Amino acid sequence: MLLDAREVNVRYGRNHAVKTASVSLDHGEIVTVLGANGAGKSSLLKALLGTVRADGTIAFDGTDISGWSAPRRVKAGLVMVPEGRQIFVSLTVHENLLMGAWCRNDDPERETEAIYERFPNLAERRHMPASVLSGGEQQMLAISRALLAKPKLMMLDEPSLGLSPILVKQLFDLIRDLNREGLAIMLVEQNTRMALATARRGYVLELGAIVLKGRAKDLSSDSRLEEAYLGGQSDRASS
Numbered sequence: 345m346l347l348d349a350r351e352v353n354v355r356y357g358r359n360h361a362v363k364t365a366s367v368s369l370d371h372g373e374i375v376t377v378l379g380a381n382g383a384g385k386s387s388l389l390k391a392l393l394g395t396v397r398a399d400g401t402i403a404f405d406g407t408d409i410s411g412w413s414a415p416r417r418v419k420a421g422l423v424m425v426p427e428g429r430q431i432f433v434s435l436t437v438h439e440n441l442l443m444g445a446w447c448r449n450d451d452p453e454r455e456t457e458a459i460y461e462r463f464p465n466l467a468e469r470r471h472m473p474a475s476v477l478s479g480g481e482q483q484m485l486a487i488s489r490a491l492l493a494k495p496k497l498m499m500l501d502e503p504s505l506g507l508s509p510i511l512v513k514q515l516f517d518l519i520r521d522l523n524r525e526g527l528a529i530m531l532v533e534q535n536t537r538m539a540l541a542t543a544r545r546g547y548v549l550e551l552g553a554i555v556l557k558g559r560a561k562d563l564s565s566d567s568r569l570e571e572a573y574l575g576g577q578s579d580r581a582s583s
C-alpha cells in the first residue's frame with residue numbers, strides 16, 4: 345500500500361472539518377474523493393500533505409510520516425496540485441516549472457524537456473509570463489510543476505474547475521496517461537461522473553465524515569451518492 349491514513353481529524357477552532365477519516369491508496373491506483381462544497385475534501389488533502397494540523401496516523405510508502413513537515417513529505421514523493429492552481433503569474437512558464445524542482449538536488453533539465461514535448465503550448469510560451477496562459481494551460485502547468493517534484497502520489501484538488509468540456513476531457517486523458525506511466529493519483533472532484541469513470545475506488549465525504557466508499561463503478565450506481573451531496577448541503581443551509 346502506498347498511502348494508509350487512519351483516523352485523520354482536522355479542526356479549525358470549533359469547526360471539525362475532517363472527522364476521523366481513514367483513506368488508503370495502492371501503488372498505481374487512482375482514488376477519488378467526492379463530496380459537496382465544504383465537505384472537507386481540501387482539508388483532508390492538506391492534512392495528508394501536512395499543510396494543516398491534523399491528528400491520526402499517516403503511512404506513506406511504508407513509513408510513518410505523521411510527524412513530518414510538508415516539505416519533507418513532498419521530498420518523499422507526496423505532492424499536491426492545489427485548488428485554483430496557484431501558479432505564479434508574474435514568473436515565466438519555465439520559472440514556474442523549475443519551482444516544482446525545488447526539492448531536488450539533481451538537474452531537472454531532462455524532465456522539463458519531456459514536459460515541453462508533452463505540452464507544446466507550454467514549450468512555445470516557456471519564456472512568457474504564466475499570465476498569458478489560458479485556464480487549461482495553467483492547469484497543465486500546475487500539473488507539470490508537480491511532476492517535476494518526481495512524485496509517487498499526486499493529489500489533485502478539483503483540477504477540472506472552470507475548464508470547458510473539451511479541456512476537461514483532455515485533463516482526464518492526461519490523468520489516465522500519467523497513471524499508466526505508474527503515478528498513483530488521489531483526485532478530488534466536483535465532476536463526479538468523470539471522476540468515477542476514471543478512478544478505481546472512491547470515498548464520499550459529508551460534513552467531514554466518510555459516509556460512503558467502495559469501487560468506483562459501484563459508487564456511480566449508488567443512490568446514496570446523491571443523498572450525500574444533498575444531505576450535506578441542506579444541513580449546511582440550515583446550520
Ligand SMILES: Nc1ncnc2c1ncn2[C@@H]1O[C@H](COP(=O)(O)OP(=O)(O)OP(=O)(O)O)[C@@H](O)[C@H]1O
Binds near residue numbers: 356379381388
Ligand atoms: N483555513 C480555514 N479556517 C477555518 N475554516 C476552514 C478553513 N478551511 C476550510 N474551513 C472550513 O472547513 C470545512 C471544510 O472545508 P474544505 O475547504 O476542506 O471543504 P471542500 O470539500 O474542499 O469544499 P469545496 O468543494 O468548496 O472546495 C468548511 O466548513 C470550511 O468552511
Ligand SMILES: [Mg+2]
Binds near residue numbers: 385386427501
Ligand atoms: Mg476544496
